[in-house]
Amino acid sequence: MTVSCPACASPVDPLRAGHVAIFDDRFFYFCDSACRERVAPLGSAATAGEGTRQASPTPTPAGRRAATRATAGRGFPPASAERRTSAEPVAPGPAEPSFEIAASVFADPSTGAIESSSADMAAPPSRLGFREEQESVTAIRTSVIVLGAAIACGVLAIALVLAGVSSTVMVLRYTLCLVGLLGVAIYSLRARREPTDVHPLLLLAPGAAASALAIFTFVGRDLAAKVAASSAGVVVTGTAAAIALVDRARRAVAAERSLIDEVLDCGVKRPAGALEGARDPVRPGEEVSVESGSILGVDGNVIAGEAVVIPWIGASHPVRRREGDAIVAGARLVSGRLRVRATYVGLDRSWARLTLDPRRRGDVHARVALLSRTIAERGGLGAMVIAGFAALVNREPFAQIALSAIAAYAAITTATVASIAAVHVARGVMEGLRQGIAYRTAPDWDRAGDVSIAAFCARGTLLIGEPELADLEPLGRWNETQVLAFAAGAESASNHPVAMAVQRAAVVRHIQPDAVRSPVSQPGLGVTAVASTGEALTVGSRALMLREKISVAIAEQKIAEIEGRGREVLLVALGGRLVGVIGMQDALRPGSRAAVQHLLDAQVEPVLLSGDSRETCEAIGRALDIEHVRPEILPVDRALEIERLSQGGVTVAVIGHPRTDEAALTAADVAVAMPSMGGGPGEWGITLASDDVRHGALAISLARRTKYEARAGLVLALAPGVAFALAVAFGVLPAAYAPLAGFFGAAASALHARATDLARVGASSWGKGADDFRAAELAAHG
Numbered sequence: 001m002t003v004s005c006p007a008c009a010s011p012v013d014p015l016r017a018g019h020v021a022i023f024d025d026r027f028f029y030f031c032d033s034a035c036r037e038r039v040a041p042l043g044s045a046a047t048a049g050e051g052t053r054q055a056s057p058t059p060t061p062a063g064r065r066a067a068t069r070a071t072a073g074r075g076f077p078p079a080s081a082e083r084r085t086s087a088e089p090v091a092p093g094p095a096e097p098s099f100e101i102a103a104s105v106f107a108d109p110s111t112g113a114i115e116s117s118s119a120d121m122a123a124p125p126s127r128l129g130f131r132e133e134q135e136s137v138t139a140i141r142t143s144v145i146v147l148g149a150a151i152a153c154g155v156l157a158i159a160l161v162l163a164g165v166s167s168t169v170m171v172l173r174y175t176l177c178l179v180g181l182l183g184v185a186i187y188s189l190r191a192r193r194e195p196t197d198v199h200p201l202l203l204l205a206p207g208a209a210a211s212a213l214a215i216f217t218f219v220g221r222d223l224a225a226k227v228a229a230s231s232a233g234v235v236v237t238g239t240a241a242a243i244a245l246v247d248r249a250r251r252a253v254a255a256e257r258s259l260i261d262e263v264l265d266c267g268v269k270r271p272a273g274a275l276e277g278a279r280d281p282v283r284p285g286e287e288v289s290v291e292s293g294s295i296l297g298v299d300g301n302v303i304a305g306e307a308v309v310i311p312w313i314g315a316s317h318p319v320r321r322r323e324g325d326a327i328v329a330g331a332r333l334v335s336g337r338l339r340v341r342a343t344y345v346g347l348d349r350s351w352a353r354l355t356l357d358p359r360r361r362g363d364v365h366a367r368v369a370l371l372s373r374t375i376a377e378r379g380g381l382g383a384m385v386i387a388g389f390a391a392l393v394n395r396e397p398f399a400q401i402a403l404s405a406i407a408a409y410a411a412i413t414t415a416t417v418a419s420i421a422a423v424h425v426a427r428g429v430m431e432g433l434r435q436g437i438a439y440r441t442a443p444d445w446d447r448a449g450d451v452s453i454a455a456f457c458a459r460g461t462l463l464i465g466e467p468e469l470a471d472l473e474p475l476g477r478w479n480e481t482q483v484l485a486f487a488a489g490a491e492s493a494s495n496h497p498v499a500m501a502v503q504r505a506a507v508v509r510h511i512q513p514d515a516v517r518s519p520v521s522q523p524g525l526g527v528t529a530v531a532s533t534g535e536a537l538t539v540g541s542r543a544l545m546l547r548e549k550i551s552v553a554i555a556e557q558k559i560a561e562i563e564g565r566g567r568e569v570l571l572v573a574l575g576g577r578l579v580g581v582i583g584m585q586d587a588l589r590p591g592s593r594a595a596v597q598h599l600l601d602a603q604v605e606p607v608l609l610s611g612d613s614r615e616t617c618e619a620i621g622r623a624l625d626i627e628h629v630r631p632e633i634l635p636v637d638r639a640l641e642i643e644r645l646s647q648g649g650v651t652v653a654v655i656g657h658p659r660t661d662e663a664a665l666t667a668a669d670v671a672v673a674m675p676s677m678g679g680g681p682g683e684w685g686i687t688l689a690s691d692d693v694r695h696g697a698l699a700i701s702l703a704r705r706t707k708y709e710a711r712a713g714l715v716l717a718l719a720p721g722v723a724f725a726l727a728v729a730f731g732v733l734p735a736a737y738a739p740l741a742g743f744f745g746a747a748a749s750a751l752h753a754r755a756t757d758l759a760r761v762g763a764s765s766w767g768k769g770a771d772d773f774r775a776a777e778l779a780a781h782g
Contacts, residue, residue: 004334007035009293142190147244150183154237158230165226170218173229177214180236181207187243194250195364196422198376198413203239206380206410206739210235213406217399224399231403231735235410238743242415245750246423252757253363253426257355260433263313263330264352266295282342290338296331299344307336312689313351314434319690326675328438328689350438350687354429354445363426365442368710372421375718380413383722387729387738394731407728407738411721416746420717421710423753428706436689437699444685447670449707450651451700454599455630455642457656457664458610458617461674461693462595462624463586465497469505471562471583475554481511483580487572489514490527490539498570498584499527524611524634526570535575542613543632545571545578555581566619568612588623595697596624602701604653609633609641609664635660639667655696658684672696709756717749 002011006028014020018032030036157176163169184207188200210232217225282288282298290296292307306322313330321327327340329349344350347357354362363369387408391401429439439445459465474483488506491499492513506513516537519529526540528548538548542559545552550573552559559569562583570582599606608629610617617631633641642664646652654661654668665671665684673684675691686699724741727733 003029004293005029005031005035007031007038146183146190147187147240147247150180150187150240151237151244153177153180153183154233154235154240157233158237161226161230170225170229173233174211174215174218177207177211177229177232177236180233180240181211184236184240184243187240191247194419195358195361196369196373196419197415198373198418202377202380202413203243203415206406206413207232207236207239209406210403210410213399213402222397222399224397224403227734228399228403231407231739234743235406235739238410238414238739238746241743242746245746246415246419249420249750249753250423250426253423253430256430257426260313260330260351260355263295264297264349264356266297282345284342284345287339287341290333290340292333292335292337294333296327296333296338296340297329297345298340298342299326299328299349300340300342301326302338303341304339305337307338308334309336309338310334312433312436315436315689350689351433354439354442355426355433360441361426362429362439362442362445363422366422366425366710367446368707368714369422369425372714373418375714376413376418379417379718380409383408383412383725383729387725390729391731396731400735403735404728404738407735408725410739411725411742411745412718414717414721414742414746416717416749417714417721420713420749420753424706424710424713424756427756428702428709431706432699432702435695435698435702436692437695437702438687438689439699439703440683440685440687444670445703446707447651448653448686448700448703451604451653451670451704452650453605453607453645454653454655454697454700455607455609455645455664455668456626456693457635457638457654457661458608458612458620459497459586460657460660461655461696462589462592462608462620464589465586467498467501467568467584467586469501469582470567470585471581472505473555473558473581473583475579475581476577478574478579480580481509483572483582484509484511485514486516486531486537486574486579487539487570487582489516489531490519490529490537490572492516493519494521494527497586498568501584502570502582523636531574533574538571538573540571541611542569542571545573548573548576550576550578552578554578560615563613563615564619566616566623568616588620589693591692591694593624595693596626598694598697598701600625602704604700604704607645609638609654611635635663638664642667653700655693670700672699709752713749713752716752717745720745720748 002013004010005012007030010031012018012029012031014027014029017029019030019036021028021030021036153176157173157180160169160173160176181204185200185204188204193200210228214225214228214232216222217228222228287303288296288298288300290307302321302323302325304323306320308318309321309327310332311319311321312328318334321331321338327338328351329344330351347353347360353360358364384405388401388405391404396404425445429445432439439448456462469484472480472484474480484502484506487502488511491502494500503513514537515532516529517532519527521527522540522544525544525547526538528544529537529539531537538544538550542552552571555571555578558581559571562569562581565583566585568584568586570584571578572580572582596606605628606624606626608617608621608624608626610620610629610631611634612620612631614629614631617629621627621629630641638661642652642654646669651669653670653672654664655672655674656665658665658673665673670686671684672686672688674688674693674696686696688695688699720741721738724733724738728735728738
C-alpha cells in the first residue's frame, strides 16, 4: 500500500518512507527530509514538541502563508506544492528514515484559528519570502504598539487628576489626550478597514470633541476644565480599548478567512499566458481535470474518474468521489483522477460566498450585524441629542451640556457595539464550514436561525435508504417462492430502494422473477403489471391496494405486527386477491438520534415525513424521540404538507436529498440539501458537503445558537452605555462615567466572545463523531 507525500504528492511506501512525522495525532510519510522541510522547519523547538502556541495575525500576506502552511497538517500541501499543475515525483534521498513528533502546526478547535509556533516566523527566506513576511509582521506590531500607546496616554491623562489643577499638569493632561487621539487615528489609517466597521471618523469624533472642549475650558478658565480633561481621557481610553478588543476578538476569524482565500486561490489553475493575478480562468460549464495531490479550484460535478479526496477545507477524513457526485472548491485529491464540470467559480463558490465576497459576507449582511452597525451609526446621535436636551432643561452650564452630549455619544458609538455581533456571525459561518455546511446567503442564515420546526424526509436521511427483506408471509395456497417471484418480477424494471431490495432477496434465494408484462410504476405507491399467468399483479402499499379495490382484511393482523416493529409493508396481490405480505427493514442512519437531539437542544421541533403507515412512523419516532410524525405522505404531496406546517407564521426547515425530496425542499422556508454542495442548479439555502444527517441538524442549531450569541454580545456592549448615558443626561452621574460605561460594555462583550469560544470546544468535539461516519462512508464505498 502506498500513500501520497504531503509536500509533493508523490507515492510513498510507508515502510520505506524517508521521513515520518505526526501532525495532530496523524501520521504523514515524506519522500525525504527536503519534503518534510516544506511543511514545517526541521530542528525547531516546535518540532521537538516545545513550540509555543501563537495566534495567527490579522489577514496579511504573511498570515496567509502561515495559514496555508497549517493546512499541510490537515491534508493540504504548502503553497509551493499547491500551485503545481501536476505532481512532480521526488525520489527519496539516501539518508536513513527518520521519525519525529511535530507540533508546530495545529488548529485551535474552539475558534478554528490556525496557529503556528514562533519557529515558523523564523523560516528561511527562500521558502517563506522572508522580507515580505518581516514587513507584514513589523506593520502589525507597529499598529499594536501605537494603539497600546494610545490607551496608556488616556489612562495617564485620567490618573494625573491626582496631581492637582496647576497649569503644567493640565497642559500635560491635554497633551496626553491629543497624543492618545493621534495614536487612535494612526491605527485607524494603518489598519485595513473591515466592512463590518463604522467609519473611523464616527469613533474619533467624541475623542476630538472632548479634547477640544477640555482645551477650550482651560483657556477660558472655566471651572469645568478639570472634569473636561478627565472626560477627554476617558473617551480616548475607551475608544482605543474598544478598538483593540474588537480587533483581538476577530483575529481568529480573519486568519481562517485568509486560509480559505489562500487555499481556494491555490486551487485555481491559470492557463499559460494568463495575466499575473488573474482569477477564475475556468467558467461555469467548462471541464477541468484534477490530478492526485492537487486542489480543486471550482465547485462542480464529477463527470468522469474516481478518486479519494479530502472533501472540503478542514475535513479530517477522506471520502471516495466518482462520476455523478458533487465536489466543492478546496477539495484535495489524495489519490486518483477526476474530470469535473464547473458549476460555480470565483466568489460564487460555496466556501467564498459568505466569507470572501464583501457583497454577500454573512457578518456584513446578517440582520443582527446590520442592526448593530445602525445603532452605532445613529444611536450615538440620538443619545447625544437626548443628553444635551436633558442637561439644557436642567439649566446646566454650556460646558456641562457639551460634556453630557459628548459622553452619551461616546457611550453608544463604540467599536464593540458596531462589530461584536458581526464577529459572532462570522464565527458561526466559519464553524459551519469546518463541518462542511455552507449557507448560500446571509438571509438564508437568518432564516435558519429563526427555524421552529425541522422536517426530516425519512428515507435517506434518518434511514439509510437501503431496506432489506425481513418478513415474507404467503397467504392461502401460495408459498414464499411464488410470492417473492411475483414481487421481484413486478419490481424488476425499477431502481427504487425497495424494488432493489426485493430483487436482491430473489437473487440471494436463487428465485427466478416472474415474467411479468406491462409494468406500470405508481410513484410512492408501488407497481401494477400483468403476471405470467395473465392475471393482474399488484405490488405495493396498502393505499395502492385500496385504490385497486383489493381487500387486505385477511392480513390485517400480520400487517399490524410488521408495522409495529417499524418495518415497511409491501403487499402482493394477484387477480384482485392478496397472496402475500413482505416486511422491509430499513436501518437507522448513523447519527440519526444525535441529529434529532441537536434540534431538541436548540428548541426546534423535529417532524418525521414518510410515506409509510402511521404504525411504522410511530415506531421509528419512538426510536428517535420524535413525537410529531406525518405518515403516508407521498413525495409529490409533501410540498402541501410543508405549507400546512408553516401555517401560523412559524419558520419550517426541511432536511432531505434534492433528487428524491425536491418538492418538500422547494416548499420549505429553509432547505437543507444533503449532499448537494457544488453540484446542481438548485438554489438551496443550506448545502452540505457530506451525507451526514447530523450536519443537517447542526446547520439549523448552529445558526440559532450563533444568533443568540450575537444578540447577547450586542446587549452586553450596549446596555451599560445606555444606562450610564441616561444617568448622565439626568444629572445622576458625572459626564465621565458614560464613556467609562462604554468601556465596561466593550470588556463584557469581549469576555462573552471568549466564553463562547471556550463553549465551542464541546461543539468541536462533536465533530469527531462525524469523522467516524466519514470513515464508515469510505469503507462502505470500497
